[in-house]
Amino acid sequence: MGAAKGKRMPRAVREQQMMDAAVRTFAERGYRAASMDEIAELAGVSKPLVYLYLNSKEELFTACIRRERTTLVEAVRSAITPGEPADGQLWSGLRAFFTHTAEHPYGWAVLHTQARTQGEPFAREVAVMREEIVAFVTLLIAEAAREVHRDPSLAEREVAGLAEALVGAAEALAVWANTTEGVTAKQAATTLMNFAWAGLGNLMRGEPWTPPR
Amino acid sequence: MGAAKGKRMPRAVREQQMMDAAVRTFAERGYRAASMDEIAELAGVSKPLVYLYLNSKEELFTACIRRERTTLVEAVRSAITPGEPADGQLWSGLRAFFTHTAEHPYGWAVLHTQARTQGEPFAREVAVMREEIVAFVTLLIAEAAREVHRDPSLAEREVAGLAEALVGAAEALAVWANTTEGVTAKQAATTLMNFAWAGLGNLMRGEPWTPPR
Numbered sequence: 001m002g003a004a005k006g007k008r009m010p011r012a013v014r015e016q017q018m019m020d021a022a023v024r025t026f027a028e029r030g031y032r033a034a035s036m037d038e039i040a041e042l043a044g045v046s047k048p049l050v051y052l053y054l055n056s057k058e059e060l061f062t063a064c065i066r067r068e069r070t071t072l073v074e075a076v077r078s079a080i081t082p083g084e085p086a087d088g089q090l091w092s093g094l095r096a097f098f099t100h101t102a103e104h105p106y107g108w109a110v111l112h113t114q115a116r117t118q119g120e121p122f123a124r125e126v127a128v129m130r131e132e133i134v135a136f137v138t139l140l141i142a143e144a145a146r147e148v149h150r151d152p153s154l155a156e157r158e159v160a161g162l163a164e165a166l167v168g169a170a171e172a173l174a175v176w177a178n179t180t181e182g183v184t185a186k187q188a189a190t191t192l193m194n195f196a197w198a199g200l201g202n203l204m205r206g207e208p209w210t211p212p213r
Numbered sequence: 214m215g216a217a218k219g220k221r222m223p224r225a226v227r228e229q230q231m232m233d234a235a236v237r238t239f240a241e242r243g244y245r246a247a248s249m250d251e252i253a254e255l256a257g258v259s260k261p262l263v264y265l266y267l268n269s270k271e272e273l274f275t276a277c278i279r280r281e282r283t284t285l286v287e288a289v290r291s292a293i294t295p296g297e298p299a300d301g302q303l304w305s306g307l308r309a310f311f312t313h314t315a316e317h318p319y320g321w322a323v324l325h326t327q328a329r330t331q332g333e334p335f336a337r338e339v340a341v342m343r344e345e346i347v348a349f350v351t352l353l354i355a356e357a358a359r360e361v362h363r364d365p366s367l368a369e370r371e372v373a374g375l376a377e378a379l380v381g382a383a384e385a386l387a388v389w390a391n392t393t394e395g396v397t398a399k400q401a402a403t404t405l406m407n408f409a410w411a412g413l414g415n416l417m418r419g420e421p422w423t424p425p426r
Contacts, residue, residue, distance in 0.1 A: 030332055117330035119243055157396065161386060161404040168385020169378035176377040183370065191374035195409060 015053055018043045022054075023064045027109035031061055031118045065115045065122060068107035069129045075100040076133075086144030087197050090137075094170065094192055098185035101174040108174060130167070138163040166196050228266050231256045235267075236277045240322035244274055244331045278328045278335060281320035282342045288313040289346075299357030300410050303350075307383065307405055311398035314387040321387055343380065351376040379409050 021043035025034045036057055040047040054060040079096030080089050101108040115126045141159050169192055177188040234256035238247045249270055253260040267273040292309030293302050314321040328339045354372050382405055390401040 030330075033332070113330060117243075117326060119246070157393075157400075158404060158407075160393075161389065161396070161401065162408050164385050164389040165382035165405055165408045169382040172377050172381020172384070173374060176374065180370075180373075183374070187370075188374065191371060192378055194371075195375050195378045 011053070014045070014049075018045065018050055018053060019060075019064055019067055022060050023068060023110055024106045026061060026064060026114050027106035031114050031122075036060075061115075061118075061122060062125060064110055065125045068104065068111050069125065071104070072097075072100055072107070072111065073129060073132065086140045087193070090140055090197060091189065091193055093136075094189040095186060097170060098174060098177060098188040102177060102185045105178045108178065112171060112175065134160075134163050134167050137166050141166075166192075169196060224266070227258070227262075231258065231263055231266060232273075232277055232280055235273050236281060236323055237319045239274060239277060239327050240319035244327050244335075249273075274328075274331075274335060275338060277323055278338045281317065281324050282339065284317070285310075285313055285320070285324065286342060286345065299353045300406070303353055303410060304402065304406055306349075307402040308399060310383060311387060311390060311401040315390060315398045318391045321391065325384060325388065347373075347376050347380050350379050354379075379405075382409060 018039065022034075022039045025039045025042060029035075029038070034057075036047055036050055039060070040050045043050065050060070054063060076093050076096045079092045081092065082089075084092070111126055111129070115122045117123065138159055141162050145159070173188050173192055177183040177185070231252065235247075235252045238252045238255060242248075242251070247270075249260055249263055252273070253263045256263070263273070267276060289306050289309045292305045294305065295302075297305070324339055324342070328335045330336065351372055354375050358372070386401050386405055390396040390398070
């Protein structure tokens, strides 16, 4: 326990600590208001050291987005077993998504709220991740439709719209779960499956919702 | 046709034109990058006139948010007939929502993308609207649950989560519809009803989605 005085911390460890401090500061203060002073203080290092390792606030923010994006996608991906029934894959993916966003609230705030709206190139960094997730969900829905019908009646555009709706719902629920006392990741995932999959399931059995009159 | 030269335009009309120009500029450039010069030029008036009517960029942005928020909420509210079955109310509300966001893409971009993320007091201006919409959807879902069960088994928190999911899905679909060639407001509303309501309907009949195994 406790490194001997003067013992150098490995660069990679030190860098992760700075990024932890940066992610939290960006999430709490916003990208523009966050200062390198504040980040250095929270990380317990000098400001020149932060600049030495991470060059500029822009590069630091980009590095934070990429790290948070990678760990989130990896968490979801590793939870899913390809070849399982589509609803099982979605359930596993959603549980992993809500668990990760609950455990990394600052990372989620950086990705969902900060990065998307600070203009380019930051917005693009997150858009890449979102497109990847929408593409994955689109595939899952198309696959599920194939499981049910040999000749799926769900048009490509309809599937794309359903995937957008599902991802939008998941994003909103992650924000809600992180700001509502006592909502667990499993509850959030269950709510979304109830909301979405039971409905998608009907749709794929050829039982869409029909307008009144 | 054509006002006589020198005839003054009523202040209210002139103000709306400036705000139209401002909403478009904020949507396209973002709040920080948008300049009062650009807004004045697009509105076809002098920059001092913009300042004379609307004081500062902050006040102009706030006025834009409030105008767009009011017209959106009014469009949705006036489409709904209280007392109709809950799914009919939701269908009417969603069609009005997607029609309005399609007809006012700059207004939607200001509300959804720009205002939420420029810190206070702007974020609060939009949060008020979102809370109002979530509260309305929460009531609708609770009402629908009462229509089905006398003693509704949907816990209050579950209903709140479902409303968040529905609103998040609608937000994402509005962005998608506005950026995808050929998607109509009616298609977006139908997709969301299929996605959400058929699922909610099952849930309320006591037929939730059940996890595999």
